[in-house]
Amino acid sequence: MKKRLIYSGLCLAATLFTTGCTKDFTKINTDPNATTADQFNPNFLLAQAQLNYSQTGYSQLLFQSMWTQSLASTFSYYGNGDKYQQSGSFNDYIGRVYSEGYGAETYVEEIKNLTKGKTGYDNLNNIATIMKVLIVQRITDTYGDVPYSEAGQAKQGVFFPKFDKQQAIYTAMLTDLDAALTALNPAKDKPSSDLFYGGDIDKWKRFGYSLMVRVAMRLTKVDPATAQKYVEKAAAAGTMTSIDDNAKVKTDNTNNYANAIVNALLTVDDFREVRWSKTLISFMKSTTDPRVSAIAEIATGNGKKANETENVAGDNSYSKQIGLPNGLDLNGGSTDVTTDPNYPGATPADPAVEKDAPAPLGKYSRPRLQVYYTSSSNINPVDRSTINMLLTYGETELLLAEAATRGWSVGGSAATHYANALAADMKSIAQINTAATISDAAITAYVATHPLGASALQQINTEYWVETSTLFMFNENWTNWRRSGFPVLTPVKYPSQFDTEIPRRVIYPITLQSTNPNGLASGVQSLSGGDKFSSRVWWDK
């Protein structure tokens, strides 16, 4: 009896857990909400990479946009950019270009993994390579040495990617780009989830060669021979031919992809206190640039309330546009905005608004509500689905104008490329919002009266600065300023800055101290000045 009972107890136990019982475990441990590699379409990852790369938001607003004096702000949160002073969530934001950049890069690596050796994905595979160059260039330009050859290889067991020397990265980028562009074939697959060109391989070729121009021209200070070689190769193969070739991503707020820049700027304080910089507006007015009225406006109405209102179009008349000088605040001390000799005065409190107060920045120009916040004509509320501009025909023509100025063979004269660029730059703003359309007559007249002159490099790169400012491409804007030295900017003086000169790079993300200490150490080693904002990356001699 006893034995039988023990035995039956053990049997009960045994039946409950024998291997037969765990045979369903694989099924139980399969996520019903996700799909596996064999079912998945790798094209879908291209759109994710493009979107992630394009959504910069605060990571370019807080630093780059104000270092080059495109924008300015009295708001302490923008102290990093406006005043080279640690503020806000400094430790977080210094790592954003890195983490957001590689956060996009992982998807193109995965496209390569999923398409490797598979037929029907040849163009997608090569486009992934082009995307990798586009993405990593921004990262290496920002920090210096970063992972390239071992980037995105965690699945292959590389958890601490080595930091490649920037020189090696540039060599590899040009080689990889060349190979991928050669292999692109309009007769083959057409990527289905392509936010840039809807799978148009011809446009991808022109984009790729324009990117080659951008990459190669970065080497003008350090290796002009290589720069020349690849710029000439790209020009011969065919770069962008019109603003229809501009690479851009349109965001989609209704599907929860709100534009990251708009999201940041719509925060009340940002909206009230982020203005175009005096440096930019003054320069544009010095050439009577018709873009001024397209991009800038002052708040309609007087007082703080009016200055905070986010759904009333401003006054964009040319004569009223004034830029805010960088380096000022509202703290009432020696750097208060009212101490500026050219301070236009506050707009007084509106007596019709209860408890209203004067708006100290009410007369300074802000980015136009209807252009930069909405893709339609709707500003109440703004639709937040605006375009992120990534690489343009105009900027390519400017670089080709510079190449021609340097005597390189790029087809067409410097003057022609410059004139092409000016016209394209003015038209491109209307791609963000048609409210910024500048009449063809005005464009033609301006181009005719502003030919390329004797100081060609200054003229070209200053226009590059205007173009990338007005299209909100602040990363490229800052990087080309570092490369070209134009426009000549005067650094802001303010108490307790982390740097008294305009930063030449961003310090490495703090998290690397624990996640990749050896990589970080090798990256820092390459910087003659150490891991500082004032140190220069390899190509920035």
Next chain:
Amino acid sequence: MGVHRPWVSQSLNLCKFALAGMVLLNVQASAAEAPKAKAKSNYNFNLNFAKLTGKVVDEKGEPLVGVSIRIKGTTTGTQTDANGNFTLDVQPNTVLTLSYIGYATVDVAVGGKSTITITLKSNTNLNEVVVTALGIKKEEKKLGYAVTTVKGDLLDKAKETNVAYSLEGRVAGVSISGVSGGPGSSARILLRGVTSGGAGSPLFVINGVPMDNTQRGSSGEWGGADYGDGISNINPDDVETITVLKGQSASALYGSRASNGVILITTKGGKKNSGFGVEFNTNYQADKVNNTTDFQTTYGQGQHGVKPASVDGAQQSSRLAWGSKLDGSNTIQFDGKSYPYSAAGTNNLQNFYRTGNTYTNTVSFDGGGENGAFRLSVSDLNAGSIIRNSSLGRKTFNLNVNQNVTPKLNIAVVANYLIENSKNRPSLSDGPGNPNNIWFLAPNINQSILSPGIAANGYEQVWTDDPYVTNPYFAANNFINNTGRKRLISSLTARYNFTDWIYAQARLGYDNINDSRFKVTPTGTAYYTGLMGGLDEQSTAQSFEFNADGLVGVKHTIVKDLLAFDFSAGANIRKNQYEYTSLSGGPFTLPFFYSYSNVSVKNAANYQFNKSEVHSAYYTADFNIKSFLTLSTTGRYDAYSKLPANNLSIFTPSVSASFLFSDLLKLPTLDFGKLRVSYAKTSGEPDKAYSTSAYYNLGNQINGTTIGNYSLDLYNLNLKPYTLDELEIGTELKFFNGRLSVDADYFSRKTHNELLRSQLDPAAGFNTRLIGTQSFQNRGVEVEIKGTPVQTSTFSWSPSINFTYVKNKVLKTDDFGTTQTLGTYRPLNANLAYVVGLPGPQIMANDYKRDSGGNIIFDANGYPETTARIPMGSTVPKIYGGLNNDFSYKHFNLSFLVDYRFGGKILSATNAYSIFRGLNKITLDGREGGVVGKGVTEAGTPNTKSVDAQDYYQKGLYNVSALNVLNGDFIKLRQVTFGYTFTSSFLNGSPFNAITVSAVGRNLWTIMKHSDNIDPESGFSNNINYAGIEGTSLPATRTFGINVNFKFRK
């Protein structure tokens, strides 16, 4: 009296209200009659009493000294003298109650005798039965490992809304840390240190069935609210006992999840043949804010020594005390009005908060006959937070039925049903929606000018320079964060006794939870783009844990008085499932209308699903050799669905021995001596399912184009179960007839192949990867000493002390020894981390940079230079415990609990902010004329550079985050209860057998601490990643209350 009844909740249902009223009337009646009753008894005494002479001896016939002898039902009595003799005036029908520590209490009828000899039997807990793993009852003396049982009556007078907090300071080896987040906040419970990197919660087992203790979300450096944990759902009034199984041997039978220890909760049930009883308990407690800050009040609002001169300037500096000396002059404020520039008064900040009133009413009915017993309780808790507009309501229903269907078959059903609704769980840590930013108000601003937090249009009244720091009144009055929970924890047990030595048992346990959440950023919130506000979350979640197990037990004596064995074997299937659906979107189209239908952009629905199973089999075998040696072994086989097919199972054994050496060596004064040794291994599984292969997801389309993505947490095909092994050596000693007892343990435990999400350089392509490499070690000592130094017939004093020392060490993280970054505080300039070779979690902070002579180095601008982030000590205390004292005098009892913690550090955001904002007293130095830091320049010459005070502290000292690493040591008077019991003799004529009235207090006095301006226990998350991080959570409170308990039995 009788009219004012603060402890009777408004929300009482009719039945309970009537009952409460009835008993209150009876209190009055009894109180009024009391003196009369006493006089009558005195009168009787003179007439009928005769002298009784007696002697009390032990089982060996030795006289017992100091035995308490009372006339049953009265307080009249005496005690035995040095020879064990006593005399007492008694009536012929008197019954005596004899009680003596270490001996069973007995009632003896005098029966008209004039001399009597009474023998007391020892009960030195020798045969005390404790509930061990799987609900198997064992004699405590035979256990080869440490368990501690806490009786429910210690928990239910001074109530905490989370019953886990009540264990604080009570049990050696247990460390409890709460979250300063209002009623029902989570607890972090560590048994024997930071067991593993995840430092998960112990497994809670209620009436034999594992219950879900998932934390429902907590705050991090970027804010968020604490949504409570599973254990906070339990009603303290229903708890009979809590048994803590600290060691791995004790909990080995639970397998996975038991590696963090096991806490067994037994709820109250009816007792057989107990008749019918009703118990009503009503409790009122008031939480009062305790201002722990000691900020400067010399300088007021402003910047660089200047007070504000404009509305804008005032708004910019409302949280900056860098102005001029407070002089009472009229000063413009951000609201446009002028106020005197003088300190706002000592209670200014407390006045922002309210008294948190908590009412708990529980009524229970129990009964038992020959073949069964039941208990049913209904309880209602209404806890108001100190934050206005925030509260927790909880109704619990508990049914416990036990029936002998046949003489051999017993069926037990236990069901706990809970309805919990919490209103506006406040945001903590970061600024958005957090009412606690009030603490950084400049000293001259009266907090009341922030009220009501809205402008005329109903939008937030912005009060400071940063819109992400919400107006505290707007945060409290306008933000919505409501949660609801319905939960049924049930079990069905059938036990069949084949013979008196063999039984089979089957048990089904089901813990089913339905959660809902409604969270809104209101219209007018200053940081919300467009100011319309949005719907953050409207969600439902269903989760369940299902357990089915079967067990066969055999108990047999093989050779009488020499060898007996006790064997059980069983198997278990556990299923867990979680399903979550959430809607969100924004901005609202119409203002102030908070509905999903009013959302202009609807986000994609968020759907989550998770399912897993564990199949297990186990055995436990005890061999009793003679009366003094017990050898035990357990074994468990687990198969985990979350693990890859080739590596999903593991067998883990344990062995233990208990040796009663006092049975062999008869030592004077030592009544009981036990040595216990055990070794055990347990195993565990990954926290999430679906971690072993690659998955791809589809996102919302963007302008009609499909987007795909995948998790940036890298999957791992090579996972295997992690294990923990532990060696434990302990002893239990009882002296002087049990009036002194000592229980001590040494343990050494180590984890292997522990799973961690190792952070990656994002350039590697993923943010984290799941790997099984981590290893932690904990070694420590636990001691519990209990005594009864004084025991007379009317007075006793029973102190007890417990002490724990745990030394934790991170032996390994990943294969490369990478430091694992954990959480941080909102200033972001320091963080917690697991560092190989050091106890975890370490604070990593920037210290002053010093030259070889120890001088601080200053840069050319006069600011101190800093080091890289270096380890500054662990946030988990090394030494902790409590000292409890129970006094009883006649029907009065008084107890107080002091607890202490030493050796842990705090990372304090309050300290960082107080320096940045000029509130900290250290910022008084250099206000006039600037600060010249004491130290040297890089060249080694003395620093002479003078810096403006605001710049120096904000831009210099603020970066020395090591200054925010505070010493977390403290000693606190945790709890005091003072009570009086009206016994049946007193209540004669009323329907009650006993009424106990108690005054209670919790967290009354911080006897010692070293952390200026903060409560050392303050924290915003129970997650180990944020252990010891403090900042902008609810302030510390003191709790005062009253508890009245009525017992009726027929």
